[in-house]
Amino acid sequence: MSPLILMSFRNLSRNRRRTLLALGAVVFGLCSLSLIRGFVNSVEQAQLASTLFGTTGMVQVHRSGYLKNVLSNPLDLAFSDSEEMRQKIMSVPHVLAVSPRLQFSGSLSAAEPISAGVESLQNSEPRTTFIAANAVDPKLDRKVMPQLYEWLLAGRFFGDTNSMALVVHTDIAAPLGIESVEKNLSQSKEEWPVLLTPDKDGALSGEALQVVGLLGSAVPTDKRFALAPLNTIQKILKMDGQITEYLVRLDDVKNAPKVQQQLAQLLGPSFEVSRWDEVAPFIKDLLENVDKVFGFITIVFLLVIMLGVVNSMFMNVLERVREIGTMMALGIRRGNILALFVMEGAFLGALGAFLGLLLGFIIVSVAARFGIRIPAPGSSIKFVLYPFLTPSFIIQSFVLTSLGAAAVSFWPAYRASRMRPVEALAAV
């Protein structure tokens, strides 16, 4: 077989222009595919990061029945936060941080200027807005949800859990008449917006809170979002020491199922431990669908590339009919003719895939060094994307292209191997 391997490799340099054209198609295709994959990877990574570190955390602990009753008042399933409970969660391997949260909702109303007359009150637009908020201990929460704390567009976060402060999404700020946080910070307490929130029994409690920061978000659905200090909200709701959930950060999201199982065992049946993809299944679906679409694009790309390869290989066979006849006269078996052209196609595919992937890898690496800043759709946050390629993508693309090129070359190679020696030798 060795002269055949040698020949099929050397044959590539015979008609340089044609080989370069076919090779160019493979290189261009694989390079483009790498760039798309690198970009898609970075989008997926950013999406996943904003989910894990900005929206859901990796693992959540609730009272049993939480996921089944999403529509009910979260306060109904509140439970006591304790140092002991946090330590218990922290004791599970792979857990890095834990943050207690109290989910609540309510309305936020801008204080009406006292000096305004009845007329102006009637003409003014309603200045009340609904919020779906989380009360947190910023020191603990920052460790679990670092990305959320990067989405501050203006102002600052509240420093401790007792302050009378609020950080709201920019979309909430506008109806409240908050034009800039700076102006807001200098306002007196009378001018602060009032939070009205129903407690467990539905009774409304109210308190004036100062908006100290404006938040953007990566997800368009988060526009009612606000963060409030945990102790302050617990006092307003008369729920001292009560929370609705713990968010848990792990060393690696891959360990979520393991940690989920261990936590569930440790905390017993009165608690419910959920993974991020159970809380936000649509994100997982989205990522999976992106992969499916990319898979389809890959197939289309590869088909086009393979058309180039098979065309080039047919030309090669037609150009070498007499040579095929000569080899047959010298006693080569049909299988060897087949192998000769299949290997030639495989070499073409492998060489093109190697060069294309190398080029793609270089471009992706350069792009990753600088990062690509793009606005997330429908949100006020700019993502910085860092494209990357996984070894499995590189290996799979290389193997698939090489095998694909070999497979499509089988067709012209078969035609070559079925030629009749007499006719092949007589070819001009």
Next chain:
Amino acid sequence: MTSMESTEQREIRQDRKNIIEIRDLKKIYHLGKTTVEALRGVDLSVAEGEFTVVLGPSGSGKTTLLNIIGCLDRATSGRYLLDGVDVSNRDFNDLAEVRNYKIGFIFQNFNLIPVLNVIENIEFPCLVREKHEDRAKLRERVRSVCAEVGLERFIHHKPDELSGGQRQRVAIARALITQPRLVLADEPTANLDSKTSDQILELMLNLNREHATTFLFATHDPRVMELARRTVRIKDGTVVPD
């Protein structure tokens, strides 16, 4: 007998084993609705060590006969024994093996493989065999054949770096490396100048004498005819009697 040959030659032939033995060979081509009878019952025997020329105008069936003798094509009917073995009804790979082990080919256009150098071209028929011989021993043989045909200085050259005469020497070396029972040469001197032709013919004659290799030529070259010890004439698909 069916050809022109000297009494001496005939005696030699009768003593020796027949390499080619053809009886009532017919070849019919179907071209659309018409049938063409290219060979209409050929009888021919060629003994070991003969240096024979096959003559015939185009359309005589000469090429068809040579193709069948070379196991490149199969007859429609009749018997063909090559080196005592019936090869009339073998399949492709069987015939490929017969060609590889028993027949050497020398073509008008040399038909070297352009991507292989001289050594690689010569050893090619041995390397496509199912059973390989020892690579070092093969190289040794290739070198000695190269020396025999006068190519020692060109062993690493590619065919396009060689002259016509040198290329035909490579083809001769390639035909001989398998130590075939029969060498078929189809117009081997047609693309060479007269001086080179003479050298090539001289070389083949020497090989014929030294190795007792059987040579069968198809040619119009009068010098080949002069040198041939036997001439077989083909006309209208049959061998013309003397």
